[in-house]
Amino acid sequence: MPIQLECDLNLPSVPLRQPWRQCVGSCHAPTALRADWQAQLRQAREDLGFEYVRFHGILSDDMGTLICQDNKFLYSFFNTDQVFDYLLSIGMRPIVELSFMPTALSSGGETVFHYRANITPPRNMADWSALIHKLVSHWVQRYGVEEVSRWYFEVWNEPNLPAFWTGGQQAYFDLYEASANAIKGVDAALRVGGPATAQNAWLDEFMQFCRERKLPVDFVSTHFYPTDAFGEIGADTLTQLEHAPLDVMRERALAARDRAQALPLLYTEWNITSNPRDPLHDSSFAAALAVRIAMSVDDIVDAYSYWTFSDIFEENYFPSQPFHGGFGLLNLHGIKKPIYKAFELMAALGDRHYPIAQTHGTVMLWVGEQSYNAIETHVLCINQAMPRHAIATEDIALCLHNQPGQRARAVTIKSINADNCNPALLWQQMGSPEYLSAAEITELQQSTELLETQASFETQGKQTLLSFQAAPQSVTFLRIEWEHQDHDVQSESASSEPADTSAAASLALQSAERLV
Numbered sequence: 001m002p003i004q005l006e007c008d009l010n011l012p013s014v015p016l017r018q019p020w021r022q023c024v025g026s027c028h029a030p031t032a033l034r035a036d037w038q039a040q041l042r043q044a045r046e047d048l049g050f051e052y053v054r055f056h057g058i059l060s061d062d063m064g065t066l067i068c069q070d071n072k073f074l075y076s077f078f079n080t081d082q083v084f085d086y087l088l089s090i091g092m093r094p095i096v097e098l099s100f101m102p103t104a105l106s107s108g109g110e111t112v113f114h115y116r117a118n119i120t121p122p123r124n125m126a127d128w129s130a131l132i133h134k135l136v137s138h139w140v141q142r143y144g145v146e147e148v149s150r151w152y153f154e155v156w157n158e159p160n161l162p163a164f165w166t167g168g169q170q171a172y173f174d175l176y177e178a179s180a181n182a183i184k185g186v187d188a189a190l191r192v193g194g195p196a197t198a199q200n201a202w203l204d205e206f207m208q209f210c211r212e213r214k215l216p217v218d219f220v221s222t223h224f225y226p227t228d229a230f231g232e233i234g235a236d237t238l239t240q241l242e243h244a245p246l247d248v249m250r251e252r253a254l255a256a257r258d259r260a261q262a263l264p265l266l267y268t269e270w271n272i273t274s275n276p277r278d279p280l281h282d283s284s285f286a287a288a289l290a291v292r293i294a295m296s297v298d299d300i301v302d303a304y305s306y307w308t309f310s311d312i313f314e315e316n317y318f319p320s321q322p323f324h325g326g327f328g329l330l331n332l333h334g335i336k337k338p339i340y341k342a343f344e345l346m347a348a349l350g351d352r353h354y355p356i357a358q359t360h361g362t363v364m365l366w367v368g369e370q371s372y373n374a375i376e377t378h379v380l381c382i383n384q385a386m387p388r389h390a391i392a393t394e395d396i397a398l399c400l401h402n403q404p405g406q407r408a409r410a411v412t413i414k415s416i417n418a419d420n421c422n423p424a425l426l427w428q429q430m431g432s433p434e435y436l437s438a439a440e441i442t443e444l445q446q447s448t449e450l451l452e453t454q455a456s457f458e459t460q461g462k463q464t465l466l467s468f469q470a471a472p473q474s475v476t477f478l479r480i481e482w483e484h485q486d487h488d489v490q491s492e493s494a495s496s497e498p499a500d501t502s503a504a505a506s507l508a509l510q511s512a513e514r515l516v
Contacts (some may be wrong), residue, residue, distance in 0.1 A: 022303035028057035068104035159375035220260035223269035287342035288384035385471035413455035417474035
């Protein structure tokens with residue numbers, strides 16, 4: 001029996017804000033000086049419309065921002081300028097994560113990651129304030145306050161985790177106070193925020209501290225991954241996801257929104273897992289789950305920064321294997337993973353959508369349009385379940401109630417699943433070569449193209465009836481092209497295999513509330 005869904009195109013549409021396009025994450029700042037990193041970011045910007053990028057380490061020693069030589073501080077902002085010059089040249093901006101601690105200012109030797117980023121508080125807070133003031137003043141002088149006021153200055157990264165900050169909560173609050181005052185001391189129009197914590201932590205305490213000290217907070221930022229929802233130490237990713245509620249990312253975003261109140265809410269990291277080497281990242285599972293997550297928070301957050309856009313990433317070590325389960329939307333060679341293509345389909349859905357009542361356990365569906373394009377309607381559908389939960393291929397019957405004079409001229413369909421857009425599988429079939437030839441790269445790139453085929457549909461009076469299948473762990477996209485006429489549409493089939501949609505046509509639209 002098909003899953004029967006119904007959508008009335010005559011009801012008011014709801015804006016699609018697409019906060020996932022606001023920002024995307026990257027490895028630490030030095031990778032932004034690489035030509036291949038820059039080429040991949042440019043492509044992601046052009047394809048997906050990312051506005052900002054965020055990365056660690058703009059202050060770390062390997063950027064040369066501040067060193068101590070002969071007992072004197074030496075400042076060099078050349079490398080930071082090279083990075084930000086490039087971002088502006090492609091129409092992007094930074095979310096400037098103020099981290100990690102320059103060794104010259106550090107109070108200890110504790111570090112994190114392969115590149116040994118110092119995670120200790122400053123030995124002297126006045127020296128930290130001077131660094132932030134000098135650096136931000138330099139950027140305002142170079143780029144102008146009008147430009148820099150559109151950036152976001154985020155203080156540190158995940159200070160609630162000892163792996164990233166040894167000072168504890170109060171020392172972080174002191175760091176935020178010094179940083180915020182230094183930034184606002186350059187110009188009050190500049191934006192500063194935090195606490196940039198993992199797992200929604202410290203939001204209440206941070207807001208209370210800022211109120212008590214009358215500190216500026218222009219935005220609230222935090223992080224959450226679905227694997228955070230099942231926090232048993234030592235649990236593997238599959239077990240974490242198995243026990244993660246499907247709505248956990250929306251519920252955490254709602255909780256953060258309550259704490260942020262009217263302030264912009266930025267999730268400056270998320271992914272389907274927090275494991276930097278997880279085969280799921282290269283699969284259609286990641287594509288379907290990412291769509292579920294991103295669409296679920298569309299009406300809540302102001303930025304939702306996927307971690308990361310590229311597998312050019314060296315927190316543990318720099319990899320050479322083309323598909324190693326890295327965080328990236330793109331692999332080392334710029335080959336689009338299934339999740340990249342899913343983001344393309346989300347972008348194509350439109351800037352508004354029509355609410356649908358739906359309660360199926362694995363299937364979710366959205367009907368959207370672009371405001372500037374009156375001749376197309378789009379359908380985005382996922383069939384997704386967490387690991388070790390039941391899932392099967394589903395037949396779907398969708399009844400669209402047309403607007404006056406609307407008649408479907410053509411319907412096309414394309415899908416991401418285990419058999420379509422799976423370059424990691426093709427790479428395995430090649431014998432899993434660690435180093436790819438130019439011909440192999442080309443073949444893998446070609447395998448990511450989504451074939452668009454004609455879909456089955458039927459016109460009955462003022463309704464368009466669509467039927468299609470959704471494979472397990474898949475993303476499916478339908479494009480309906482309309483022709484407009486002044487008379488009623490007579491019952492007419494546009495397919496040799498009409499859908500079983502009698503039940504769908506008889507369903508009453510149950511709610512205008514968007515269910516996620």
